[in-house]
Amino acid sequence: MATTVVQMTTEQLQALIESVRLAATSSASSAAPATVHSKGSFTNCTTRFGGQRDHDAVEEFITSIVTYKEIESISAEDALKGLSLLFYGMASTWWQGVRKEAKTWADAISLIREHFSPTKPAYQIYLEIFEEKQSDQTAIDTFVCQKRALLAQLPDNRHDEETELDFVYGLLNIKYRKAILRQDIKSFRELLENGRIIEHNNLESEEVHAGPVRGAKNTKRCTHCNFRGHTFEECRKRKSARGNDN
Structure with a gap:
């Protein structure tokens, strides 16, 4: 059987390829479902603001x-x-x-x-920064966070971290400054890491010292009623008996 050879020019071949591509694209578009883009809004946002000046x-x-x-x-x-x-x-x-x-x-x-939240003048921010030192009850994380928040309110990033560390370090409770030398810390991260270690050690030390005291209290025995937890002088049973005798 004779074979028929179809000869095409380059332009005809390109036109054929383009027509096949367009047909395939059209078929895929008609088969795919239409995508609906929802319009974003604050309807489901749970954040609210009541007007507090803070x-x-x-x-x-x-x-x-x-x-x-x-x-x-x-x-x-x-x-x-x-x-x-x-x-x-x-x-x-x-x-x-x-x-x-x-x-x-x-x-x-x-x-x-x-x-x-109007911008505060720099002098007022400085007053708030140095107004209060760290108390015995304030954790170092809380204290440093509060002071850095105030420093962030200063205009134009006025101080580098080294200077800010000087400010905050001088306000730390003496128990931290005794254990952490200023020249040994180069960042707030290092200050916090060392401060947490001090707090952990102090807490552990307090628990160790408190243990024997609590144990001693529980071993008290009343010589009147023979019950633990109070002394002869504190015994309610003895006092009640004395009252009845009178």
Whole structure:
């Protein structure tokens, strides 16, 4: 049987390949289900703000909603529209009065900070930093965290970590400064690690010393009723018997 040979030019071959590719793409598109992209909003966001004038509370609120906006892919326009859902109390009343001033999402964030957490002058922040030293009851993690939060409020990253360490170290309780030499620590991480070791050792030492005292108390025996836990002078049974005799 004779074989028929079909000859095609390069242009004809390319046109044939392109037509086959388009047909395959069209078939795949018609078979695939349509993807529906949901419109992100703050409807399911659980973060709320009531208008407290507290720097930490304000920053926590802003960080939370900014993160939620990014995770849910909420547009800046939709975020601005839905911001009122996150306010209650005084904050809700305040927003009704200033919302026209917020033309963008960035404007809204700035307004929240300006009204509820205005920037403190540097001298006031320094006063708060050095106002209080570490007490015996305050854990080193808590104390360092509080002081670093204040240092972070200083404008323009005013001090490097070495200088900030000098500030905080001088405010530490003497029990830490006795055990940790300033020249031996180069970062807050090292300071905290050493401080936790000191706290653990002090706690263990207190438990060791407290053990025998608690044991001695439990071994007291009353010579009147022969029960443990109190002495002859403390015995209620003896006192009651004496009262009846009178």
